[in-house]
Amino acid sequence: MSYIHVEGLCKHFDIRLKREKGSLIRGKKRVQALQDVSFDVEQGELVGYIGPNGAGKSTTVKILSGILTPDEGTVTVGGRVPWKERKAHVRRIGVVFGQRMQLWWDVPIADSFELLKEIWHIPDNAYHKRLAELAEALRLEDLLRTPLRQLSLGQRMRAELCGSLLHSPELLFLDEPTIGLDAVTKLALRDFLLWENREHHTTILLTTHDMEDIAALCSRVMVLGRGQKLYDGQLSELLSRYDTQRILTVRYDRMPVLPELPAPVSAVAENETLRLTCRTADLDMDTLLPLLQQAGTIRELIVQPQNIDHLIAAMYQEMGL
């Protein structure tokens, strides 16, 4: 059986409504957070879990990490049912909730780590080895004696990640780990996750809204919408389905004389730059290129697929999310 096995997972929440005028009791609204979700993940896989806000991503993560009990469905992680054998289960997992804190606010992060060492029963030498390894990879060496409150958001995120990995979990849940990080930190974090996955064969389940994260880290993605699984497979395949447009940017040495272009291509000129949009299927460079050259001397020509965020937005739209 696969390492993570999820079948027919359902979870609903009851939301209490505001009391209506004249009524004595408050009504309830039933929100189906997860509806018949099934998937399998093998050990060592790096899976992206995406979907619009409120799709049920965090709910899934909470169930998989054993802090939420589902209404229906079977879940096993490494042969254990998370919410039934909580203690045994959590011993092997690490979690990063991007917007919550686990480290102590007023004490140096090394002291918070010491506490985690005791919580996870990490032997002394294993702890020191692991901390050195993580501190180097996450560039935390100089920050260990700094109280958490003095760290920047990016530094704090790195420290939180370090805290979640100290006990060398075999399974790591990352719930929006790159929120608010600058480009350098984001890249470093991605490198680190790939390294952790490669070196320690850590299974990683990543939820995020940052599609660049997904593209850089995960070959496999699952798309969740309104509590249902809508796609599960290769990211490239998913993208190619929605990657229907190409954008051509042509920069001339002076204002171009706009040529007559074939119908499927739409053009916008802006000073020396010409921007063309066209369906991928209609893109015919053989006819297009001579026409563009007639218009003037080309300095630069860029052919781009659509921005990945646009693709995902198009996908969500098509799926009616």
Added chain:
Amino acid sequence: MNAYYAVFRLRRRLETQYRGAVIGGLICQVFFGLILIALYRALYAGKPQMLPFSHVATYVWLQQAFFRMLLASDAELMDKVRTGGIAYDLCRPMNLYGFYYARILAQKLTGCLLRAAPMLLFAALLPEGWGISLPVSLPALLWALAAWVLGLFCVSALENITMAFTMRTLDPRGMQAMMNLLMMILAGNVLPLTLFPDSWQPVLTALPHAQLLDAPIRIYTGEYALSQAGLILLRQAGWTAALICTGMLFWRRNQRRLVIQGG
């Protein structure tokens, strides 16, 4: 060293960091101590009570010195429960009740020890009729110390129940306001329990709040005879055990029906 001791140590250290709070607390408690004693002196001047006045003064000072034990909650812990940071603690192989108990105990112990020493010194230097008196005997002091330790365990258990309730109501303020009010009155912080009418005493002293500071203080002043002390400690231990069991039960039930809201 295990996780529970580790969190105890870390919380203890954190408590010593807020020096400003310690000094502020000291000044406030000294002020309240003096006001209360002036008040009771006026009361005695109008109508002398059965209880010797030195007992009342001692009661007031001990209450003020160990005030942090009664009325102080761990704001960070409350926040964790309120905002869902507790999700992290749930993802750890440990007993949540024990973990929070150790944390609460550390805060209460450190908080009152830091303040008690200078407070008691101050109270000892005050003139006769204003300051604190020595314990009635050395054995009484030892019994009182033991009773105080039990009181500390008891108040931590009480606090942990408040925490469990916070998880349900999601806002600690209402519950805390009520608990604090009960605490101020029933633990003898506003009016020494010894000054309540005699007919009330059996009820008041049987309540859990009387086990916290009232019991050790009465042993200290000699109001409870040494022969009674064993029984008093037994009652304290009984309440502590009952409150710990109740708290554990609440936490177990909470954990089963817990929903960490939001992504």
